[in-house]
Every structure is written in C-alpha cells, then in structure tokens.
Amino acid sequence: MAKVKTSFFCQNCGAQSPKWVGKCNSCGEWNSFVEEIVERESTGIASFLTGTGNQPKLLHEVSSENTERIDTCNQELNRVLGGGLVPGSMVLIGGEPGIGKSTLVLQLALDLKSRKILYVSGEESIQQIKIRAQRLQKENQNCYFLSETSLEHILAQSKQVVPELLIIDSIQTVSTESIESSPGSVGQIRECTNGILKYAKENNVPVILIGHITKEGSLAGPKVLEHIVDTVLQFEGENQYMYRILRAIKNRFGSTSELGIFEMGNSGLREVSNPSELLINRAHEGLSGTAIAAAIEGIRPLLIEIQALVSTAAYGTPQRSSTGFDLRRLNMLLAVLEKRAGFKLATKDVFLNIAGGIKVDDPAIDLTVITAILSSNFDLPIRKNVCFAGEIGLSGEIRSVNRLEQRIAEAEKLGFDSIFVPKAGKGINLQKFKIEILQFDRVDEFFRNRITPDLFFNTLVIGTVAGINFKQISFVNKHRNHNFSPCFKCGWFKSIRTCCISFLSGHGRSYH
Ligand code: TYD
Ligand code: MG
Numbered sequence: 001m002a003k004v005k006t007s008f009f010c011q012n013c014g015a016q017s018p019k020w021v022g023k024c025n026s027c028g029e030w031n032s033f034v035e036e037i038v039e040r041e042s043t044g045i046a047s048f049l050t051g052t053g054n055q056p057k058l059l060h061e062v063s064s065e066n067t068e069r070i071d072t073c074n075q076e077l078n079r080v081l082g083g084g085l086v087p088g089s090m091v092l093i094g095g096e097p098g099i100g101k102s103t104l105v106l107q108l109a110l111d112l113k114s115r116k117i118l119y120v121s122g123e124e125s126i127q128q129i130k131i132r133a134q135r136l137q138k139e140n141q142n143c144y145f146l147s148e149t150s151l152e153h154i155l156a157q158s159k160q161v162v163p164e165l166l167i168i169d170s171i172q173t174v175s176t177e178s179i180e181s182s183p184g185s186v187g188q189i190r191e192c193t194n195g196i197l198k199y200a201k202e203n204n205v206p207v208i209l210i211g212h213i214t215k216e217g218s219l220a221g222p223k224v225l226e227h228i229v230d231t232v233l234q235f236e237g238e239n240q241y242m243y244r245i246l247r248a249i250k251n252r253f254g255s256t257s258e259l260g261i262f263e264m265g266n267s268g269l270r271e272v273s274n275p276s277e278l279l280i281n282r283a284h285e286g287l288s289g290t291a292i293a294a295a296i297e298g299i300r301p302l303l304i305e306i307q308a309l310v311s312t313a314a315y316g317t318p319q320r321s322s323t324g325f326d327l328r329r330l331n332m333l334l335a336v337l338e339k340r341a342g343f344k345l346a347t348k349d350v351f352l353n354i355a356g357g358i359k360v361d362d363p364a365i366d367l368t369v370i371t372a373i374l375s376s377n378f379d380l381p382i383r384k385n386v387c388f389a390g391e392i393g394l395s396g397e398i399r400s401v402n403r404l405e406q407r408i409a410e411a412e413k414l415g416f417d418s419i420f421v422p423k424a425g426k427g428i429n430l431q432k433f434k435i436e437i438l439q440f441d442r443v444d445e446f447f448r449n450r451i452t453p454d455l456f457f458n459t460l461v462i463g464t465v466a467g468i469n470f471k472q473i474s475f476v477n478k479h480r481n482h483n484f485s486p487c488f489k490c491g492w493f494k495s496i497r498t499c500c501i502s503f504l505s506g507h508g509r510s511y512h
Helices: 076-082 101-111 125-138 151-161 186-203 222-228 275-277 327-342 364-379 406-413 443-456 496-504
Strands: 005-010 034-040 090-096 117-121 143-147 165-169 207-212 231-236 243-251 259-265 268-271 290-297 300-312 320-323 350-354 385-390 419-424 438-442 459-465 468-476 481-484
Touching: 005 186, 034 186, 076 090, 076 231, 076 243, 076 259, 090 101, 090 151, 090 186, 101 117, 101 165, 101 222, 101 275, 117 125, 143 151, 143 243, 165 186, 165 222, 186 207, 186 222, 231 364, 268 300, 290 364, 290 406, 300 327, 300 364, 320 327, 327 350, 327 364, 327 443, 364 385, 406 419, 419 481
Parallel strands: 090 207, 090 231, 117 143, 117 165, 165 207, 290 385, 320 350, 385 419, 419 438
Antiparallel strands: 005 034, 231 243, 243 259, 259 268, 290 300, 300 350, 459 468, 468 481
8 A cells, every 4th residue: 555654844944854853953943843744655666667767868969949048028137047037947036025026026927028927826816916017007918817826726727828937926825735734834835836846847837936035034935945946036125225136046047146136116116227326326425424335246346335424432332333234344344444554443433324225245345434434534525436446354454356347347437537446466457447546455555645645635735844844735625624734754644633733733743
C-alpha cells in the first residue's frame, strides 16, 4: 500500500524536522511546527529504471528559439529583469504592504497589450481591480481578471484562457486542497508555488507572483519560495516618500545589481529614468550643510543630496541622528574628523539626512557626509556645482571607490563643474572628462589645502601681516562678508569664527 510520508515544518522559517518540537532550532519561534504531508505515494525505484525521464543533451542540441524575452513595456522593470521577462520563468515580487506591488503588476498587465494576460487576485475583488484600473487610466482588451484563491481553480482557468503571462497577487492567499494546513502556511506556499511552477515550465508561460514580507523584512514563507522561483525582486521605499526602488535579489537570467526607480503619483507608478535630476534640489544652493554625492546604487550612478545640521548640544551627551545613512558609520566619520583632521565635534549635535527618503549603502558617500557636516559646522555654504565621491578609512585616508569613471560621467552629464575624488588607480583614464577632477589621498589634506580655496570661498588673497606671510581668505556671500586667516603654522584653523575675530581685531593670526 502507498505510504503517506509526513514531516513537521516551522511555519515561521520553513525549517523541517522529522518529529514535533516545541521551539524551532533555526529561528527560535515557539510552537510553530505543524505536520504536513511530504509525499503521498512512494514512487519506487522501478519508475527511475524505465528511463522515461529527460535525456541528457549537449548544449548545441538545445534549441534557443524560445528564449526571446518579453518586453514588459516598462523600461525600469525590463532593466531589473535583465532585459525583459523570460518565457517560462517565475518572478517573485516582494515588498511591504501598501508599497505598490499590486499597482506595479496591474500597470504591467494593462500596458502589455500585445499579449494575453491572466491576472489572478486573491486579495481584491474584480470591482476593486476595476477601480484601481480606472485610477491608473488604463485599459487592456487582452487582459482577463480572476478573483480566486484555490490553486486547482486557478490552474483550470489558466488551461482554458491559455494566457501568455500569468500574474498571481498574492501567493500567500492561494491554497490547494491537497494539503490540510491553512493558506499562507509554509506547506501551502511551497505546494502552490510548485504547482504553479510546473504549469509555467510545461506551458512555457512566464508567471509573476506577489509575495508578502514578514515583520523582519524577509519574504513570508521564506527561503522555500526564494529557492523555487527564478527571479526575486524586492519593491521598497518609504511610505511617506514617493520614490520606490525595485531591486533584484536573485536573478537566474540577469544581474542582481540592477535597480529600477519609480515615483508613486496620483495615477500610478511613473518610471524615473533620470533619478539624479529629481533627487537634487538646486534651490538649496547657497545654504550651508548641503553637499552632493556621486553615488552608485546597484550599477547605476545617482547624484544625491546630503544634508547635515551641526549645532551645540543642549545636554551633556550630544545627539547623533541620521536618516538614510548608517548611524554607526556617521559616528565613525565624526571620530575620524576629530582624531585625524582635528575638528572638535564631540560637543555638537549632528543630524544627517539623505534627501528624497532613499537609503544609500554606498560607502563612497562618506566624503560628502563629512563635507556636509563641516559646511554646517562652520555655517559656510559649499560652492555651486561641486560634488564628491570617496570612502573614508579609519586612519583618515580617502579610499578609492568602484566605478569612478561612471560617477564622474554622471556628474559631468548633470552640469557639475568639479568633482572631488580619491587618487585614481592605474588603468583609469580621467583625461577624457571636461569636468575638473580634484584628487586627494587624505582627509586632513583635503580640508587643509584644497577645500578652503576650492570649495567654500570665492577669493583667495595672499597677504602679509607683521612681516609674516599668510593666506588671507576673503569670503563674500549674500549673508556675510568676513575676512580671516588660517593658522600659519599649519595652514588650518580651529574655528573660522575665532579666526575672523582674531583677524578683524588686528591680531592677524589665529591659534590652535
Ligand atoms: P498597493 O499597490 O495596493 O500596494 P501593495 O499591493 O504593495 O500592498 O498600494 C498602493 C498604495 O499606493 C496605496 O497606499 C495607495 C497608493 N496609490 C497611489 O498613491 N496612487 C495610485 O495611483 C495608486 C493605484 C495607489
Ligand atoms: Mg496588494
């Protein structure tokens, strides 16, 4: 008699155990193991021996006629998918509730007019989908909608409709009768995804699944799902901001470093093909504490605006706060400024913000962060049309960054005059750029020698006071008109205000 084989699965992380356990060994969740059927019948070794399965082939024997990708009519989505949807592939789009997953796929379904599409929603009724479609102001005569949660019905309808693209929103709502557990459980998700995968591969139909993410931020019904599908895309962004980023986490048919950027508006998601122009607000020019970074997100150059506010701490322990940037890294950069470049920021509150609500992991924005901090600290605006790229090391060195040429090219394209970068390694040709490229090795050198004339100030005058040559820097902008001198022992100054006062009072020099 056929034997039913069961096993116990953690409903939180998908871990498997032959016996019931109270606490999951891998995720630590209590009482999360549920018995599920793994195999209904033993297949027996005989069926393997008959040789009815697939035969091994040489690569040149494999036809490649069906590998032409489907253009999704959405350049950002195409880019993240690696050039379009591959027939027969399974794409999982994950993201927090309300981020715009349903909007994205509905837009895709309504835009792709040349293909027959079946859009299955287990979350929304057909009426709700219609309201959303009206909001998007789009229509497609070739797109069928189905509100259904049973896998068997979905597959039966798919066999009838014969779609060229199947969309399922969301996989957590789909359930199959062959398993006892409730919809959304690990067993159900695995069974349903496997059922859909079988359908996709047999009929060479691409499938887009939508997946929820758990409170920890990983896809619900976790690794099991990610292993089965070909491509995992994560849709992310801050709810209160309009930018949404679509990122490839796994892609069997393309690079995982690609990135798609969208803007959520009143009538759906708009592709943002030139994000830098949106992320930089030129109206802030002339205000202190703002600096522009030439960053790379994925493999895409992106100019972003970093704002800092440095003020005297009202309480004993100064506050350090950052939005969109790692707080520990901010603390590290402040320590480097203090120890390696001699800026005393220990008693100052420092607030940092990356404009536009985006999060950046690129370490090359370090140089911009410290420039913005110093600009705010001294209340000196940074010169117009300057941007930065450079990672800061613990000993105060400015380290080289990846894709330097791409960053410079993006800055040049957007009309910047100068870019501050680390010393370029061999094999990087900087001659071809028209933009002024200023290269540095160390943080202290950067601020001491170059930042003063090149960055903050409009004019540089060499003067003599009391027989001693020193650099007098005349700084004029619409707010103030100051003269001051740096310390002539080292060329740097502790505080510009102190220097101003010492110079204006006729002292002619400043001290450390
Ligand atoms: P939705 O696509 O339903 O998110 P998910 O499927 O990821 O849960 O989320 C849409 C959110 O976006 C919702 O809060 C309303 C908003 N929205 C717009 O701002 N403009 C629009 O045109 C649409 C359709 C939605
Ligand atoms: Mg939804």
